Amino acid sequence: MSFLASLADAYDRLPDADKPPFGFSWENIGIIVGLNEDGSVANVTDWRKVEGNKKHPQSMLVPQRANRTSGISPNTFWDNTAYALGVTAKNDKHTAKKHDAFVRHHIDILRETTDPGLLALRRFLERWTPDQFVPPLWQDDIKDQNVVFALESDRLKNIRMHDRPAAKALLVRVAAKDKGNEQICLVTGQRGPVARLHPLLKGVWDAQPSGASLVSFNLPAFASYGHDQGDNAPVSEVAAFAYTAALNRFLERDSGHRVQIGDATTVFWADASSAEAEKVENLFAAFFDPKTEETAAAAKMVGIQLERIRKGELLKDVEPKLADNVRFYVLGLAPNAARLSIRFYFENDFGVLAANYQRYIEDMRIEPPPAEPYPPLQKYLLELAVLGEHKNIPPNLAGEWMRAILFGTHYPLTMMSGILMRIRADGKVNALRASMLKAVLNRNYKKEAPVAFDPDNRNRGYLLGRLFAVYEYAQTKAIGTKANSTIKDKFYGGASAQPRKVFALLERGSANHLSKIGKESPALRIYLEERIAAIMAKMNPGGDPFPTSLPVEDQALFGLGYYHQRNEFFKKVVKTADTRETTQ
Secondary structure, three states: OOHHHHHHHHHHHOOHHHOOOOOEEEEEEOEEEEEOOOOOEEEEEEOOEEEOOEEEOEEEEEEOOOOOOOOOOOOOOEEEHHHHOOOOOOOOOOHHHHHHHHHHHHHHHOOOOOOHHHHHHHHHHHHOOHHHOOOOOOOHHHOOOEEEEEEHHHHOOOOOHHHOHHHHHHHHHHHHHOOOOEEEOOOOOOEEEEOOOOOOEOOOOOOOOOOEEOOOOOOHHHOOOOOOHHHHOOOEHHHHHHHHHHHHHHHOOOOOOEEEEOOEEEEEEEEOOHHHHHHHHHHHHHHHOHHHHHHHHHHHOHHHHHHHHHOOOOHHHHOHHHHOOOEEEEEEEEEEOOEEEEEEEEEEEHHHHHHHHHHHHHHHOOOOOOOOOOOOHHHHHHOOOHHHOHHHOOOOHHHHHHHHHHHOOOOOHHHHHHHHHHHHHHOOOOHHHHHHHHHHHHHHOOOOOOOOOOOOOOOHHHHHHHHHHHHHHHHHHHHOOOOOOOHHHHHHHHHHHOHHHHHHHHHHHHHHHHHHHHHHOHHHHHHHHHHHHHHHHHOOOOOOOOOOOOOHHHHHHHHHHHHHHHHHHOOOEEEOOOOOEEEO
16 A cells, blocks of 8 residues: 555544545634724734743634645635735745735635625725735734734634634635646545645644645656646645645644654654554654653553563563554655655555664664663764764664664665764764664674673774773873873874874884883782783784774774773772772
8 A cells, every 4th residue: 555545544533633534634724803893903813822921823723725735825714924915024026926926816716605604705805905914903923923814703603714614614615726637646546636736744843833844746758648737646635635634634743643853844644543543653752752652651552562562572562452453654755856755655554664764773782781771773874974963864874774763674884884974973872873883783783792792802993992982991091181182182084094104003003002001000000001912912823903994884883892891991890819899
């Protein structure tokens, strides 16, 4: 099943409160203008909700938003103040044209109306001029808010202009007039009018606030056999409305169906009964979003099942009903001008996804672990970003990594190269970076990268990383922690890539450091010399211990060996010659 079809089915399963009827959508409304029957303004109501020092518009069910990624196209019975009133706080040279289009559109469709409310709106638009927008009735802070209209007698009953029976009947007639030719819908298989333009999607991070298209054909190069717009891939108006309505609901921040993975806004949903769907959706959200995990664990007891899954228990043992009976969908979206790109799409049984997630958890396991037991992907991705800023996360990497996790395939190699590059740049080898190196080594290179410190590991990269950590520790003990730069700051990149060139220098420097340590702590000097000797004994016995260069996978093991050995110093208890114990 395509994800458009699964989204159309998901629309039917939405609760009534979240399911807009055909031709309507939930929009953020800030202002309600009450009109007298003669078209004069009776009241201007600020419908925004006050939270702290800020006002936020509230969601209201209104006629579906017009498609206007470019050009001028007014909404029906509502719009922002630039369209509805001809006023804006922005420097928009097209404001007059927008308002003129709004007025002409409504006068045209309301030309023959006899309904008192619709007549009031037509009379208002015929008389209104933007210079009437003056205090105290009209306040500057409502500019650019979305506006709806209401007959004043209806406004007091919470009935808006688009709620009137005459308005709903008019919307049906206008929609019927604009219907395209009927074809077989590629989503439902049913014959119906084809949607020439699909409704816009809102809520994708960094996409246009007015919305973006997932399916569109706007250049001759995208068309085939002379077909125009939606005729290139016939989707009925009903199916286009259903899939966009469901996806817009999932994209809302409080929907419980979205997480942000780098530049990929990730939505997910289950094809199951409401109770089972809620369970798996909560579990998936908790897999990748700690905030969701905290909420779900407190409110719905997801935490127990989540912990059992993370410890490796099979889903069929944790929740038997969810293993094979629940179809699960994950969709990653990213902006691309006025359109949306699909970063990844997963469709399979939830049991398969849970098993792939467990494999990812095992890949990332490292000792000592990060301060946060199961860091979200976002924290890992920030380790790849210059200055640790979100905007500097390498493009496409989030989507490629998430796809690898969902499908259990190889991780993107840019993870490894990116981490090695960041370590050379800032000299930081922490648990997050070490676990990412280990994960790529295990899955992509089939190397048994150790989880914890492994004194018996004979890989040359791992041994050289350990040796480098010993040299650095000796320097720290010899000259203290206030040195302007350490050997890691100066030599880490060279030592991990071209050991022969660097380690000869490090050996000479280390001899001086060990000599200085021996004057103050002979036991520590002996301990460090033993560590160096043990490492050297494992490296190419009888030959040159330092290769000319290291391949990238051994550079990753260099980082892992460095991380393990360095952390080993801070937990190791050394027994000195006179039996006293010294914690290093």
